[in-house]
Amino acid sequence: MQVFKAFFKVLKRNSFTAIVFIGVFLLLALMISDGKAEVTIFALDAKKVSVFDEDDSPESRKFVEMLGEKFEIVDIRNDRDIITDMLYYEQIDYAFVINRGWSEKLAAGETDGLFTSYKMHDSYAKVIVEQCLDDYVTAVNVYTAAGMSLDKAMDCAGEDILVETDVTIEKFGDDNKDFTPMFAAYYRYLPYIFISAILSALCPVLMIMNRKDIRFRTNCSSVDANSYTMQIFAGGAVFVLAVWLIFIGAGVYMYGGIFRGKAWTALLNSGLFALITTALAVLVASVIDSQKILTLIVQILGLGMSFLCGIFVPQSMLGDSVNAVGRFLPAYWYVRLNEMLCGDRLYSTGKAMACLLIEAAYAVTLVLVTVLIRRVRYSGAHKMTAAKA
């Protein structure tokens, strides 16, 4: 086990970058999760609204009071420049004037000319506040038409507007409570961190063990060539397994739960991608021998796959052309399956299996290409033709 032990001694001296990557990622994940498995998915957000009551009637004051329960009322001066500045800098979301004669018009069932509004075009706030005002006016009109007094109709309309609705986010095929969207997000970033951490630690070690002069000395020795390769392979496997277990363990700690149902598939998915990364590391170490180029390749592979395959941005938000390119990369199929498992994409066993098989095919292909390249590059040392006397 001499080579195996040396592998880890060399790894120890080359693990700083990987430790930084792993540490920073886990720290960020811990901060985001806050150490709890519970995640708030939906929360009401009170819009900041400024109201200028030019009608100044008991009805309009009552209306403003009701609005105060629905929105956060921000008092500012009724000045066009100030209002537009506040809207521009998003210090308020919406502003409107209750026009003079508002209560009379409301009592008469009129809907036009009640408000003068200031808003940012195409903003969600504009839609929410205007919807609320329209609903209120419509409700008052309905109640007064039904014979209620204006005061009573305003009370009823106010109650209607202030009703809060319980919201639950429904996911496609969401029968898996153990794989929450936050947990899925944690898993989504794993390919980037695997590529960055594993490649930046494993490649330098493999490059050193493959160094021409070291290989020369090893090939001269009495250690079996296959044993040498197997010991290096075992060293790499133990390291990758350790990295994988760290992330899986951290995931369980942060998001809780024992893996059940589809979470097991996520576990398999991440294990398969760790295998792909290992094969990629061996391939990269077989074709390059410069630390500077290695750093460049790690960045290109890590960031490239992250942007093209939906690690940083969900695949649904990527353009068709980006997704078309991403299909040629293994991380695309990892993320696709991850999205299926957390309900962002319609799940089917067949499609999930397809993703896993494609990833496995990538791993096998990378191994075969690596074997081919290594045979061409390093065969000189071991390929001895039968001497013809």
Add this chain to the structure above:
Amino acid sequence: MENTVVKIDNLVKRYGELIALDHFSLEIKQGEVFGLLGPNGSGKTTTINCLLSLLAFDKGTIEIFGKPMSPTAYDIKKNIGVIMQNVAVFDELTVYENIDYFCGLYITDKAERRKYVEDAIKFVGLEDFTKFYPKKLSGGLLRRLNIACGIAHKPKLIILDEPTVAVDPQSRNRILEGIQELNRNGATIIYTSHYMEEVEQICSRIAIMDKGRKIAEGTKDELKRMIKNTETIIIEVAGLSDEIRAKAAALPHVYDTEYDGQKLTVYCSGGKHNLIRVLGVLQENDISFGRVFSELPTLNDVFLEITGKALRDKEE
């Protein structure tokens, strides 16, 4: 055959059109310090690589310790130590760890290995540097570490391929003394170099190579006897006439002379008292002279006479 350690027979190695080894044969006996001498590109390293089965060859046979050598002949490899020109150690391991690692490729028993490693450290004089990383070592110490990594497992056959290239004279002497000590301890040594002085100093038998062929083989005295030149006399003398130079050239055993206006060089072949006779010619003609040198032939002279070119390039 019983004390033949290495036997190379009719070895041919081609790189495309280039013939690196041309029907090369060699036999090295146990306990010898065998020198492979030749200019750069003469085929020394190719011979070593074929010998170690690191390179495929086109024709011929190689036997080490009486057994055919092959890439998987681990029982043979176990008794071979290799020290190459380049320092092949891990920058990430300390001096002790490096020697322990390379020794461990041959010796699996931990206790036995520890003793071997300590012996090797003592042998190369790195006792004070065992916890140092190679980057902290000077060039000379690095060379010593390189040697320790190659000999820690106490091999019976040690191959050194130009181990003193770019080494300071002090370290070079220490390395050469170390090689002689290894030989005294029972190891057979194959030493390749293009430094003829080193080969002359330590090798009991020498093969001179050029263009992949062995052009001469023997002890250094045997090699020197192969050539016509036995003595070269150099005399600092000014204003020498052609007539007097002709008289010197006509002396017995003198086969050639050169004169550049400052220095008269007289080449002799055999005979005794050549220097006295040449000086006698100058005295008879009342010619005053300065410093006088008499040089015995070197391996470079052997190489020069056989191939018509110098063993080492001038810049070397």
